[in-house]
Amino acid sequence: MSRTVRNIMAVAGKELRGYFSSPVAWVMMGLFAFIFGYFFSVYLSLFIRQSQGGQFGPQPVNVNMSLIRPLLSNASVLILFLLPMVTMRMYAEEKRSGTIELLLTSPLTDVEIILGKFVGALGLYAAMLAVTLPYIAVLFWFGNPEWTPLIAGYLGLFLLGACFIAMGLFISSTTKNQMVAGAATFIVFLFFWIINWFSDSAGPTFGPLLSYLSITEHFDDFGKGVIDTKHVIFYLSFVAFGLFLSLKSVDSERWRG
Amino acid sequence: MIEVQHLTKRYGPVTAVDDVSFRVEKGEILGFLGPNGAGKTTTMRVITGYMPATEGKAVVAGYDVFTHPLEAKARTGYLPETPPLYSDMTVREYLTFVSRIKLGKTTKAERAMRVDHAMKRTHVDDMANRHCGKLSKGYRQRVGLAQAILHDPEVLVLDEPTAGLDPKQIIETRDLIRGLAGDHTIVLSTHILPEVAQTCQRVVIINRGRVVAIDTPDNLTHQLKGAATLYVQIDGRTDASAALSAIPGVSKVTVADQHEQFTGYEVESESTHDVRRDVARTIVDQGWGLLELRPTRMSLEQIFLELTTEDPEENAQQAQAGGNAA
Numbered sequence: 001m002s003r004t005v006r007n008i009m010a011v012a013g014k015e016l017r018g019y020f021s022s023p024v025a026w027v028m029m030g031l032f033a034f035i036f037g038y039f040f041s042v043y044l045s046l047f048i049r050q051s052q053g054g055q056f057g058p059q060p061v062n063v064n065m066s067l068i069r070p071l072l073s074n075a076s077v078l079i080l081f082l083l084p085m086v087t088m089r090m091y092a093e094e095k096r097s098g099t100i101e102l103l104l105t106s107p108l109t110d111v112e113i114i115l116g117k118f119v120g121a122l123g124l125y126a127a128m129l130a131v132t133l134p135y136i137a138v139l140f141w142f143g144n145p146e147w148t149p150l151i152a153g154y155l156g157l158f159l160l161g162a163c164f165i166a167m168g169l170f171i172s173s174t175t176k177n178q179m180v181a182g183a184a185t186f187i188v189f190l191f192f193w194i195i196n197w198f199s200d201s202a203g204p205t206f207g208p209l210l211s212y213l214s215i216t217e218h219f220d221d222f223g224k225g226v227i228d229t230k231h232v233i234f235y236l237s238f239v240a241f242g243l244f245l246s247l248k249s250v251d252s253e254r255w256r257g
Numbered sequence: 258m259i260e261v262q263h264l265t266k267r268y269g270p271v272t273a274v275d276d277v278s279f280r281v282e283k284g285e286i287l288g289f290l291g292p293n294g295a296g297k298t299t300t301m302r303v304i305t306g307y308m309p310a311t312e313g314k315a316v317v318a319g320y321d322v323f324t325h326p327l328e329a330k331a332r333t334g335y336l337p338e339t340p341p342l343y344s345d346m347t348v349r350e351y352l353t354f355v356s357r358i359k360l361g362k363t364t365k366a367e368r369a370m371r372v373d374h375a376m377k378r379t380h381v382d383d384m385a386n387r388h389c390g391k392l393s394k395g396y397r398q399r400v401g402l403a404q405a406i407l408h409d410p411e412v413l414v415l416d417e418p419t420a421g422l423d424p425k426q427i428i429e430t431r432d433l434i435r436g437l438a439g440d441h442t443i444v445l446s447t448h449i450l451p452e453v454a455q456t457c458q459r460v461v462i463i464n465r466g467r468v469v470a471i472d473t474p475d476n477l478t479h480q481l482k483g484a485a486t487l488y489v490q491i492d493g494r495t496d497a498s499a500a501l502s503a504i505p506g507v508s509k510v511t512v513a514d515q516h517e518q519f520t521g522y523e524v525e526s527e528s529t530h531d532v533r534r535d536v537a538r539t540i541v542d543q544g545w546g547l548l549e550l551r552p553t554r555m556s557l558e559q560i561f562l563e564l565t566t567e568d569p570e571e572n573a574q575q576a577q578a579g580g581n582a583a
Contacts, residue, residue, distance in 0.1 A: 003361065010357035014343070017354075021345045102341035102404065105305040106358045107331040254308050256268065 007108050011116020012123065015090075019124045024089070028082055028124065033131040039074045040135045043067050063145045068136070069223045072153040075132065076219055079125075079161050080189050086124060087168025088182035090117050091250075095176045104254070114246050118169055125161045129154065149225025156222025159235035163215060164189055166242025173249040189215075258283045258442040259304065259412055263313035266299050266466075273299040275466040276313070281459075283411075286438045288457030288474075289446035290561065296466040297446040298338060301414050304444065305335040318411045331359070334410035334441075338417055340401025344390025348381055348400055351389055352407060359408040371407055379403040379433065395426040402430070406437065413437060415445040419452060431456050450561055462561060486553045487524040488513065489536060492546030494520060500539055506530030519548055 019025035047067045094100040103113050139145050167188060172181040196214035199207040211217050215238075218231040259281040266274040274296040281287045289297050303310045306322040306329055315322045320329040343351055352375060356368040363371075376382040379399040384392060389400060398421065405413055418434065419427045434456055437443060447453060453460050454474045462470040462477075470477060491497055494515065501510045501524055509525040526532045533550065540547045 006362070007358060010354065013357075014354045017350065018343065018345060097341070097344070098337060098339040099341040099343055101302075101307055101335070101337040101339075102355070103358075104307050105330055105333065105335045105337075106355075107327045107361070108358055109327070 004109075004112055007112040008116045008119060011103075011108070011113055012119035015117055015120025016123050019086075019120070024086065025124055025127065028086060029128050029131050032078065032082060032128045035078055036071075036075055036132045037135060039071055043071050063139060063143050064149045064225065067139070068145060068150060068153060069225075072157060073219070073223050076157060076160055076216075079128075079157070079164065080193060081186070082128070083125070083161060083164040084168060084182045084185040084189065086121055087165055087172055087185055088178045089172065090121060090169050091173040091246075092175055092178045092181045096178070110247055110250050114169065114243055114250065118165060118243060121165045121169070122162060125165065126158070129157060129161075146225070149223075152222050152225045152227045155227060156219050156231075159222075159232065159239075160215060160219055163192075163235055163238040163242065166239040166246070167192075168242075170242050170245040170249060173246050173253070258285075258318060259287075259444060260316040261300070261304065261313070262315075264300065264303060264310050264315060265312040266296075266303060266308070267311045273466055274303070274310075277463065277466070277468050278313075279461050279468065279471055281442055281444060283442055284439050285459065286434065286443045286445065286457045288453035288460045289444060289463065290448065290450070290453050290460055291446075291463040292448060295463045297463060298416055299466075300463070301335070301416050301444065301446060305333055305414050306330050307335075331361070331408070332411045334405035334408065334413045336398075336401045336405040336413075336415045336418055338420070340397045341404070342389035342392075342397060342400060345388060347386050347388055348376070348392070348403075349385045351400065352376065352403060355404045355407055371409075375403040375407040378406065380429070394421045395423065398422060398426075398430070402433070406441075409440075411442060413441045413443045413445075415443065417446055417448075419447065419449065427452075487526070487533060487536060488549065488551050488553045489522045489524055489540070489547070490519050490549035491522070491540060492519055492548055495545055496520075497522065497540065497543070497545065500543060501536065504532055504535045504539055506532045506535070521549075523553070 019028075044067065047061065047063065050066060051061045091100070094103065136145075136150065164185075168181075168185045171185045171188060172178075175181050175184075192213065192215045194214075196211040196217050199211040199214075201207075202210050212234075218234050221228050221231055261280070262278050264274055264277045265272065277296070277300060279287070289300070291297050299308075302308050304315045304317060304322065306326045309323055317329040318332040320332070322329040343354075346354065349372060352372040353368065356363070356371055360368060360371065373382070376385060379402045381396060381399050381403055384396055384400075387396075389397070392400065398418065402415070402418065405415065415434070419430050422430060431452065434443060434445065445456070458473060460470070460472060460474055460477060461468055489497075489501070494517070497520070498510045498512065501507060501522060506526045507524055508527060509523075511523045511525075513521040513523045515521070524532070524536060533552075537547060537550060
């Protein structure tokens with residue numbers, strides 16, 4: 001194991017331990033499971049009513065299209081609310097408690113610290129997604145959904161969360177105050193969420209640009225079960241940009257002291 | 258082992274550290290003395306690679322901390338002013354994490370051994386499974402120290418290691434620090450003067466970001482006034498000023514304190530002249546009762562005040578600048 005990977009894993013492990021030994025991880029997973037479960041039951045009963053048919057008799061329905069797709073799309077809204085609560089403390093807390101002095105004076109590079117924190121938060125997010133899997137398992141128990149759209153949907157959710165975490169990490173690195181970090185992160189997430197609302201009125205030049213920048217636009221295809229490299233690349237570059245900003249922020253913080 | 262050359266650190270318009278240079282030899286304990294906001298913490302943060310200097314450089318164990326930060330950091334242990342503890346980890350978990358980021362490629366067993374060793378050395382092993390957030394101030398400080406010595410660094414930088422401890426813990430910590438010297442080169446900062454006299458071989462006095470004196474505690478107390486001033490106490494309320502001033506070599510006589518039973522004088526002389534015999538003889542010849550005759554050595558406290566105090570207006574400015582820098 002190379003030195004860099006070892007250090008990243010050490011920091012990531014520390015982060016995960018921090019989440020799971022405080023209420024953060026459990027509250028996040030609990031909330032996510034609960035609200036996801038609520039959506040699940042709503043869409044399931046809707047689905048059952050549809051399949052039994054109304055006045056036209058029983059209809060052929062697709063469990064992927066009418067249950068899993070709206071469910072995952074709702075989950076993506078849910079993480080918009082939940083992830084700022086995870087990312088807000090990533091740097092702000094270290095600065096407030098002074099532990100940042102330990103990290104910055106240890107033989108670690110800034111890149112290792114940032115990637116370690118990123119991987120740690122990603123681990124928690126993966127755990128949050130994992131608690132929804134039992135609901136999906138129920139569908140496999142009683143029906144036969146297709147695998148591909150499901151995998152595409154979860155991949156999309158994962159990438160979307162990675163974007164949020166990278167951006168949240170950057171915002172957290174700019175302040176000592178968790179609350180400020182949390183609120184600012186939420187606002188920025190929301191901005192990238194709704195930016196395409198204005199694309200129709202923004203004219204032919206800026207309209208496509210705004211909808212390209214929208215995080216939701218890129219999620220749609222994943223929900224439909226399509227893994228398009230265009231969207232994967234968008235998300236990955238978004239992540240890289242967020243991490244790059246974090247790196248610059250930490251570096252400039254050093255100079256300013 | 259540590260070499261700081263022309264170090265300057267500015268925060269915007271405020272100069273926190275101004276052209277500071279000093280060396281620390283291997284195995285030495287150097288005390289860093291100065292009022293709050295003098296630039297001690299900033300200097301230490303540059304040495305430990307926490308922040309870069311605006312100008313000048315710091316070399317630790319042969320590595321420039323700016324150009325070779327990883328090599329320098331691997332050889333430095335640092336206890337910041339606030340021990341950098343994760344409150345939701347136990348002491349053992351915390352030190353295990355520190356061992357992972359500081360020791361590099363090691364086996365799990367080796368890391369566990371180092372953690373145990375550091376805990377024993379700083380006497381925190383009885384709290385190994387306690388959460389860091391639930392420790393008393395004294396234990397927090399010692400866990401911070403355990404973290405600093407865990408990787409057996411060549412250089413130890415300790416920012417106010419005894420701050421907030423009770424007297425017994427202070428003595429224990431000082432003993433521990435003295436015990437570490439020899440294998441380790443230590444820089445410690447403090448604003449407690451006796452601490453310097455008791456622990457350090459050399460002292461850097463820093464004020465408003467500038468070095469005002471570097472020497473051993475003994476030399477500092479000798480040199481600045483030393484044997485050149487005598488305190489003389491004579492029985493009764495006699496006026497001996499004239500007689501004492503007449504002694505060759507005496508430059509100034511002032512009445513230091515006057516009581517019903519005795520009068521005390523400060524007799525200043527050129528430091529080349531030892532006037533003690535003449536002073537004693539003069540007093541005895543006059544038939545006065547000589548109660549006390551001693552050279553007044555300045556205590557570190559006085560030296561410190563002398564070196565770091567200027568007129569009140571400047572002090573106010575300094576306090577403001579210090580507040581901004583902190």
